[in-house]
Amino acid sequence: MPGVPGVIDRREALRRTALILAGVLAGCEARRTPAAAWRPRVLDPDQAELLATIAEHILPETDTPGARAVGVHRFIDAMVAESYGAEERHQFLTGLGGLDERARRARGRAFLACTAGEQIALLGELDRAADPFFRSLKELTLVGYYTSEPGATRELHHAPVPGRYDGCVPLAQIGRTWAV
Amino acid sequence: MIGKDEPYDAIVVGSGITGGWAAKELCERGLRTLVIERGRHVEHGKDYVTEFLQPWQLAHRGRGEQELYQRDYPIQSHNYAFGETTRHFFVNDREHPYITPDDKPFRWIRGYQLGGRSLIWGRACWRWSDLDFTANARDGHGVDWPIRYADLAPWYDHVERFVGVSGERLGLPHLPDGDFLPAWQMNCAESVVKRGIQRAFPGRHMTLTRVANLTQAHLGRGPCQARNQCARGCSFGGYFSSLSATLPAAQKTGRLTVITDAIVHSVIYDERRDRATGVRVIDAKGAASEYFGRIVFLCASTLATAQILLNSQSPRFATGLANSSGEVGHNLMDHISKAGARGVVPGLEDKYVYGRRPTGTYIPRFRNLGVRGEAKVGFLRGYGIQAGAGREGWARGADEPGLGVELKQRLREPGPWQISLQGYGECLPRHENFVDLDPARTDPSGMPLLRVHCAWSENERAIREDVKTQGAQMLEAAGCREVVTYDDDGPPGFSVHEMGTARMGKDPNTSVLNAYNQAHDVPNLFVTDGACMASSSCVNPSLTYMAITVRAVDHAVSELKRSNL
Numbered sequence: 001m002p003g004v005p006g007v008i009d010r011r012e013a014l015r016r017t018a019l020i021l022a023g024v025l026a027g028c029e030a031r032r033t034p035a036a037a038w039r040p041r042v043l044d045p046d047q048a049e050l051l052a053t054i055a056e057h058i059l060p061e062t063d064t065p066g067a068r069a070v071g072v073h074r075f076i077d078a079m080v081a082e083s084y085g086a087e088e089r090h091q092f093l094t095g096l097g098g099l100d101e102r103a104r105r106a107r108g109r110a111f112l113a114c115t116a117g118e119q120i121a122l123l124g125e126l127d128r129a130a131d132p133f134f135r136s137l138k139e140l141t142l143v144g145y146y147t148s149e150p151g152a153t154r155e156l157h158h159a160p161v162p163g164r165y166d167g168c169v170p171l172a173q174i175g176r177t178w179a180v
Numbered sequence: 181m182i183g184k185d186e187p188y189d190a191i192v193v194g195s196g197i198t199g200g201w202a203a204k205e206l207c208e209r210g211l212r213t214l215v216i217e218r219g220r221h222v223e224h225g226k227d228y229v230t231e232f233l234q235p236w237q238l239a240h241r242g243r244g245e246q247e248l249y250q251r252d253y254p255i256q257s258h259n260y261a262f263g264e265t266t267r268h269f270f271v272n273d274r275e276h277p278y279i280t281p282d283d284k285p286f287r288w289i290r291g292y293q294l295g296g297r298s299l300i301w302g303r304a305c306w307r308w309s310d311l312d313f314t315a316n317a318r319d320g321h322g323v324d325w326p327i328r329y330a331d332l333a334p335w336y337d338h339v340e341r342f343v344g345v346s347g348e349r350l351g352l353p354h355l356p357d358g359d360f361l362p363a364w365q366m367n368c369a370e371s372v373v374k375r376g377i378q379r380a381f382p383g384r385h386m387t388l389t390r391v392a393n394l395t396q397a398h399l400g401r402g403p404c405q406a407r408n409q410c411a412r413g414c415s416f417g418g419y420f421s422s423l424s425a426t427l428p429a430a431q432k433t434g435r436l437t438v439i440t441d442a443i444v445h446s447v448i449y450d451e452r453r454d455r456a457t458g459v460r461v462i463d464a465k466g467a468a469s470e471y472f473g474r475i476v477f478l479c480a481s482t483l484a485t486a487q488i489l490l491n492s493q494s495p496r497f498a499t500g501l502a503n504s505s506g507e508v509g510h511n512l513m514d515h516i517s518k519a520g521a522r523g524v525v526p527g528l529e530d531k532y533v534y535g536r537r538p539t540g541t542y543i544p545r546f547r548n549l550g551v552r553g554e555a556k557v558g559f560l561r562g563y564g565i566q567a568g569a570g571r572e573g574w575a576r577g578a579d580e581p582g583l584g585v586e587l588k589q590r591l592r593e594p595g596p597w598q599i600s601l602q603g604y605g606e607c608l609p610r611h612e613n614f615v616d617l618d619p620a621r622t623d624p625s626g627m628p629l630l631r632v633h634c635a636w637s638e639n640e641r642a643i644r645e646d647v648k649t650q651g652a653q654m655l656e657a658a659g660c661r662e663v664v665t666y667d668d669d670g671p672p673g674f675s676v677h678e679m680g681t682a683r684m685g686k687d688p689n690t691s692v693l694n695a696y697n698q699a700h701d702v703p704n705l706f707v708t709d710g711a712c713m714a715s716s717s718c719v720n721p722s723l724t725y726m727a728i729t730v731r732a733v734d735h736a737v738s739e740l741k742r743s744n745l
Contacts, residue, residue, distance in 0.1 A: 057583060057584060058583055058584070058587065059584075059587065059588050060584055060585060060588065062585055062588060062589075075241060078239070078240065079240060079243065082239070082240065082245055082247075083240055083243065083244065083245045083246045083247060083248075084246065084247065085246070085247045085250070088246075120583070120584065123583060124583055127581050127582070127583055128581050130581070135578065135579075138577075138578055138583075139578035142574060142575065142577050142578050142591075143241055143243060143575075144241065146574045146575075146591075147235035147236055147238075147241040147242065148235075148236050149234070149236045152234070152235055152236065155588070155592065156574065156592070158234075159534075159535070160232070160234060160407070161405050161407060162405065162406040162407065162534060162535035162536060163405050163406060163535070164406055164534070164535055165364060165365060165406040165533070165534065165535035165536070165537045166365065166533065166534040166535060167364075167365035167366050167367035167368065167370070167371075167533055167537070168365070168367055168368040168371070168531055168533070169531070169532055169533065169534050170530060170531065170532070171529070171530050171531060171532040171593070171594070172530070173532075173534075174532045174534065176592050176593065177571075177573050177574055177591060177592060177593060177594045178532075178536075178573060178594070179235070179574075180235065180536070
């Protein structure tokens with residue numbers, strides 16, 4: 001019988017880790033398209049811009065990149081295109097359109113035509129009212145951001161292979177929320 | 181190609197946790213052994229294709245594809261270990277159907293690959309005790325076990341030494357100790373709750389789950405790297421599986437043959453000799469073939485083993501092989517779970533954890549122990565509680581108001597410590613919970629579809645209620661805040677502890693297997709997976725399946741040497 005698995009030692013496992021990670025990252029790099037070349041799957045360019053703007057208001061650039069820079073809108077576009085069913089997809093796009101209508105009612109212009117302050121005020125109202133569409137958008141934004149490489153490794157703390165478990169350490173020693 | 185080796189000394193059907201053990205022990209005792217696996221070949225390490233992927237390298241960041249799950253994995257996707265990184269170790273429900281009545285759902289969680297569900301199991305390793313092995317005799321449900329703890333104790337030792345089980349010795353008669361590797365650590369919040377429970381409820385101990393994750397290197401495997409992503413596969417061999425441990429040991433003997441993509445259709449029975457002579461197999465292309473061996477071990481899993489037996493029909497066994505008792509397929513059990521209590525552990529804001537512990541904590545059974553002065557309760561048997569605490573992470577932000585810099589800064593720090601208690605309760609063996617074969621419909625390989633008829637009884641419902649009440653009381657007594665109970669009532673199968681469809685017993689009229697897992701009706705046929713269990717205990721069953729398997733192999737080999745098979 002060819003290759004019932006043998007046991008590999010730790011050094012071998014670590015070597016493989018390095019190889020696999022190198023391979024995967026190389027693959028990732030190859031797929032990484034510059035922002036200008038990105039084409040959304042379900043969003044039109046205006047919707048993509050709207051989404052990127054909202055995501056950035058939810059998690060803005062500080063001493064670490066914000067949601068726009070890490071491409072949260074691309075992640076959301078992929079989820080809506082590939083994970084959502086037709087009905088959910090329709091609901092999502094309707095919800096996004098609803099934000100624009102809300103801006104027109106409140107400010108007399110499209111969301112993106114409002115000032116940043118007006119946009120934030122509008123999103124704040126929806127957030128405090130626990131508006132279901134906005135809260136789901138917020139959740140997607142959080143997922144997209146904190147699972148991105150900058151989100152996980154710069155904004156938060158990430159240890160792919162911790163190697164051990166310590167059940168009670170000073171928070172200061174870790175410093176930040178664990179990404180995973 | 182394989183014909184020259186036949187008949188094999190032994191044929192093992194299935195390569196999961198019991199098939200792996202049967203293969204190892206049979207090979208090490210000198211038998212040329214054929215393992216037949218219905219799923220694909222998986223090579224340890226190389227085929228753990230998602231093992232080292234980071235969240236940002238996953239197409240859907242771990243969220244998966246919901247539409248696909250609903251279409252192809254409506255059952256498997258309910259399992260806690262199912263997800264974007266592990267989907268390839270679960271079956272496609274659409275391609276592998278079974279039948280349940282509309283009012284009796286059953287969640288059959290399966291992994292069709294070399295190693296079976298040992299790749300995706302929960303890894304808890306508890307010994308059963310005489311409280312379990314005498315349970316049927318004491319309250320009259322099911323049939324008495326033909327074995328007691330003393331019969332299994334040396335075999336528990338044997339399997340634990342090889343597996344490498346970490347845990348604490350507790351000295352409890354109803355949860356016997358073994359020779360453990362160092363336990364995982366409790367975290368700060370669990371330690372606080374443990375002390376609180378002990379103060380308020382003397383005799384209720386919280387301990388670390390005894391688990392097949394290696395806290396130190398063991399027999400060339402591990403140690404566990406504290407990633408808590410076991411079900412992706414672990415090339416460190418940090419947890420026990422057929423691929424990390426038993427099959428390599430079997431292979432080392434030079435006596436192991438493995439075939440994959442081979443579905444066992446039935447066991448071949450020779451009426452003249454009154455023996456099983458081999459198995460009929462259907463390969464991936466639908467071609468049938470036969471393999472012959474001197475003894476046959478069914479380790480295909482509780483439901484699949486029942487399906488094979490029921491489908492092995494002959495003039496003598498018209499309703500299925502080894503089924504003169506009529507009990508094959510019956511007495512299906514699982515554990516109740518998904519009920520308990522949650523709360524917030526106050527304080528400890530300046531404390532955190534390093535690493536991801538691949539297990540939780542556990543409160544052993546404290547009901548119906550048969551000790552003087554214990555509380556009277558309105559149900560039979562008992563439950564244990566799986567527990568775990570941790571600080572909330574960034575995901576809490578989705579449910580709280582807040583936006584912008586303030587939100588981002590807030591989520592940079594972990595949230596409050598949460599603790600959750602979840603009961604795992606014993607299920608009574610009942611004849612009316614059973615599987616049978618659909619008389620008309622078959623799967624693509626031509627196997628009659630399995631029909632599962634299984635529902636909880638009042639006793640299981642009463643256990644759920646007590647879990648919730650006691651869980652909440654313990655958390656409150658330990659000083660937790662915002663304590664709430666929960667009950668995400670899951671149908672049977674949910675706990676993936678299905679067992680009982682070919683039970684052991686003393687009487688051939690009421691049971692399928694004897695004290696050594698030999699079919700009463702067919703002496704060279706052995707069943708050592710979960711099908712053999714006569715009751716369900718409340719603790720996780722895998723370690724007991726393993727001990728029962730190696731004991732059965734020991735018996736089978738000595739009987740073979742005495743020419744009794």
